[in-house]
Amino acid sequence: MTETPAPGPLLQPAQELHEFAPAKVNLWLEITGRRDDGYHLLDSLVVFAEVGDWLEIRPAEAFSLDLAGPFAAALQQQEEDNLVTRAVDAFCAATGQTPAFHLKLTKNLPLAAGLGGGSADAAATLRLLERIQGKHLPPDRRQALALDLGADVPVCLEGRSIHMQGIGEQLLPVPFLPPLHLLLVNPGVPVSTGAIFRRLAQPWSQGQDMPRIDTDPEFLFDVLRKRRNDLEGPACALAPEIAQALAALKETRDCALARMSGSGASCFALYRSTPARDRAAARLRQDHPDWWIA
Incomplete structure (x- = not known):
C-alpha cells in the first residue's frame, strides 16, 4: 500500500531534472456519443511524436515558473490558466505538501493546436x-x-501508444506499432474546441475494438x-486554413495519409520513409514559410 506523504514542503530535487512533454497525435478520433453531463465519448488511437516541450526543475526556496521557447510569449498571455501551475497545485493538494522549487517550461509546441501541448x-x-518523491x-x-x-492528461501521463475511449479515462496500451514517419503542420490559426464540438451532428460514430496491427x-x-x-469537418468549416493545410499535405510526394489531429488546427501526414517525410517538409517550408512544421 502506498503511503501518503506527510504534510510539509515537497521534497527538493537533489539536482536539476528534465522531463520531455511529447506532442500527442490522434491517428483517428471518432466521437461515439455524449453523456448526460455534456461530456463527449470518443474512440482514438493516440501516438506520441519526437517533438515536444521540455520541463526543467531545480532547487529553490519557493515555487516559481519561467517560460521559454518559441511559444512562450503566447502562453505568457494566459499564464493564469497555465496547466503546469495547475498540475503543481493539484499534486500538492493531493499530497498535503507545499512546492519549493523552480520550474522552467520550454514551449516548443503551438498553443490550442490539437497536439495536447498543455496536457x-x-x-x-x-x-x-x-520522481522527486521517488514513488507514484x-x-x-x-x-x-x-x-x-x-x-487528455491521463493519456499524456502514459506517454505511449494508446487506444483511448470513454472521455479519455479508458486507456488500453497498444503493444506494437510499426515505425511511423510523421510530418506535423500547423497553419497558425486558433480554433475553439468548444465551438467545434457544438457543430458536431449525430449520428455518432460506432465504437470499435482496437484492430490487430x-x-x-x-x-x-x-x-x-x-x-x-x-472533428475535422466542423474544424475546417470554422477555419478554412485547416483544409488548406490538409490539401497541401496530400499533394506532397509519397504521402500515405493526411489527417487533422485532435480538434486542430494541427494536421499530420504519414510517409513510408524518413527521406520522403523530410522532402515533404522541405517543400512545405518553402511554400508556406509562416506555418509551423515539424
Whole structure:
C-alpha cells in the first residue's frame, strides 16, 4: 500500500531534472456519443511524436515558473490558466505538501493546436514531482488527478501508444506499432474546441475494438484509412486554413495519409520513409514559410 506523504514542503530535487512533454497525435478520433453531463465519448488511437516541450526543475526556496521557447510569449498571455501551475497545485493538494522549487517550461509546441501541448506539460509536471518523491501516487488517485486537469492528461501521463475511449479515462496500451514517419503542420490559426464540438451532428460514430496491427506499415495505413477524425469537418468549416493545410499535405510526394489531429488546427501526414517525410517538409517550408512544421 502506498503511503501518503506527510504534510510539509515537497521534497527538493537533489539536482536539476528534465522531463520531455511529447506532442500527442490522434491517428483517428471518432466521437461515439455524449453523456448526460455534456461530456463527449470518443474512440482514438493516440501516438506520441519526437517533438515536444521540455520541463526543467531545480532547487529553490519557493515555487516559481519561467517560460521559454518559441511559444512562450503566447502562453505568457494566459499564464493564469497555465496547466503546469495547475498540475503543481493539484499534486500538492493531493499530497498535503507545499512546492519549493523552480520550474522552467520550454514551449516548443503551438498553443490550442490539437497536439495536447498543455496536457503533455501537465503530465510531465506530475511525472517530475513523482520522481522527486521517488514513488507514484496510488493509481486511482493518480488517474483522478490527471483527469481532473483535462481529458487528455491521463493519456499524456502514459506517454505511449494508446487506444483511448470513454472521455479519455479508458486507456488500453497498444503493444506494437510499426515505425511511423510523421510530418506535423500547423497553419497558425486558433480554433475553439468548444465551438467545434457544438457543430458536431449525430449520428455518432460506432465504437470499435482496437484492430490487430500487423508489422507491415501498409497494413496500418489500410486500418487508418477506414477510420477518421470526426472533428475535422466542423474544424475546417470554422477555419478554412485547416483544409488548406490538409490539401497541401496530400499533394506532397509519397504521402500515405493526411489527417487533422485532435480538434486542430494541427494536421499530420504519414510517409513510408524518413527521406520522403523530410522532402515533404522541405517543400512545405518553402511554400508556406509562416506555418509551423515539424
